[in-house]
Amino acid sequence: VSGPRTATEPGAIAAAANAWYAAHGRDFLWRRPGMSAWGILLIEVMAQQTQIQRAAGTALVWLERWPSPAALAAAPVAEVIKAWGRLGYPRRAVALHAAATAIAERHGDVVPADPAALTALPGIGPYTAHAVASFAYGVRVPVVDTNVRRVLHRALLGVDTLAPATRRDQELMASILPASAEETRITNVAVMELGALLCTPRSPDCEACPIRDACAWRAAGYPAAEGPRRAGQPRFEGSDRQLRGRIMALLREADVPVPRTAFDGLDPDPARLDRVLAGLAADRLAETAPGGWALP
Numbered sequence: 389v390s391g392p393r394t395a396t397e398p399g400a401i402a403a404a405a406n407a408w409y410a411a412h413g414r415d416f417l418w419r420r421p422g423m424s425a426w427g428i429l430l431i432e433v434m435a436q437q438t439q440i441q442r443a444a445g446t447a448l449v450w451l452e453r454w455p456s457p458a459a460l461a462a463a464p465v466a467e468v469i470k471a472w473g474r475l476g477y478p479r480r481a482v483a484l485h486a487a488a489t490a491i492a493e494r495h496g497d498v499v500p501a502d503p504a505a506l507t508a509l510p511g512i513g514p515y516t517a518h519a520v521a522s523f524a525y526g527v528r529v530p531v532v533d534t535n536v537r538r539v540l541h542r543a544l545l546g547v548d549t550l551a552p553a554t555r556r557d558q559e560l561m562a563s564i565l566p567a568s569a570e571e572t573r574i575t576n577v578a579v580m581e582l583g584a585l586l587c588t589p590r591s592p593d594c595e596a597c598p599i600r601d602a603c604a605w606r607a608a609g610y611p612a613a614e615g616p617r618r619a620g621q622p623r624f625e626g627s628d629r630q631l632r633g634r635i636m637a638l639l640r641e642a643d644v645p646v647p648r649t650a651f652d653g654l655d656p657d658p659a660r661l662d663r664v665l666a667g668l669a670a671d672r673l674a675e676t677a678p679g680g681w682a683l684p
């Protein structure tokens with residue numbers, strides 16, 4: 389595959405990425421035409437901090453069970469948290485329920501296409517708003533996730549890789565988007581896939597990369613990061629997040645309120661247990677009930 393000649397040819401970068409994607413992109417069910425905007429919204433929210441195949445599997449189960457925002461909005465929050473299962477960061481389940489309620493009440497049960505209206509929904513950030521607008525409706529907006537950001541910073545800025553900055557990163561992506569909305573939708577997916585499959589964090593496969601001739605980082609000899617790097621993932625073992633997960637697992641499995649003493653075996657520090665429980669209550673993931681704690 390031969391890439392574009394210079395990084396000053398943004399149209400050529402998109403064209404090369406799109407051609408590569410047509411030949412090498414993975415054929416995900418949720419990227420095929422016909423997936424509803426509601427389905428795409430579910431998958432995008434679930435995939436944010438969860439491996440994509442797992443997220444998509446759960447999203448498809450949810451779509452069967454709650455085929456519209458109104459159907460999800462009508463379900464008790466406790467059921468939604470249970471159905472979230474072990475996807476992690478269950479605040480996203482509560483936020484999805486709130487977003488579904490807002491879509492049902494304010495948008496006639498139709499997921500909006502306007503990025504601003506999407507961003508105004510509870511728990512929907514710039515990434516998800518643009519992903520839904522572009523992938524579901526073909527709106528010409530830049531979609532920037534971690535993979536896209538890495539490709540853009542390397543190829544266009546010649547660095548590996550700066551801390552996220554939403555506006556700057558969206559403008560970078562916008563600078564290479566083709567004029568047509570349909571081509572834009574493909575470019576958004578193609579660059580994301582390029583980052584996932586070739587331009588990986590540790591061992592980018594530049595020889596196979598369709599934009600290698602335009603890549604500023606490659607041309608500069610792969611200099612180390614110049615700006616603030618992203619902080620690494622915090623340690624999970626022994627973390628509050630792990631303790632939250634264990635408490636939520638007990639609550640999901642219980643049919644009656646769980647007595648406070650039942651959590652004692654999870655951590656030797658009662659003050660820490662109380663703090664984590666208070667955090668779950670503040671996030672509306674758990675609440676006190678007669679006899680102990682329960683899902684809301």
Ligand code: SF4
Nearest residue numbers: 587592594597600603
């Ligand atoms: S040439 Fe290498 S570093 Fe540059 S975008 Fe392609 S895979 Fe990433």
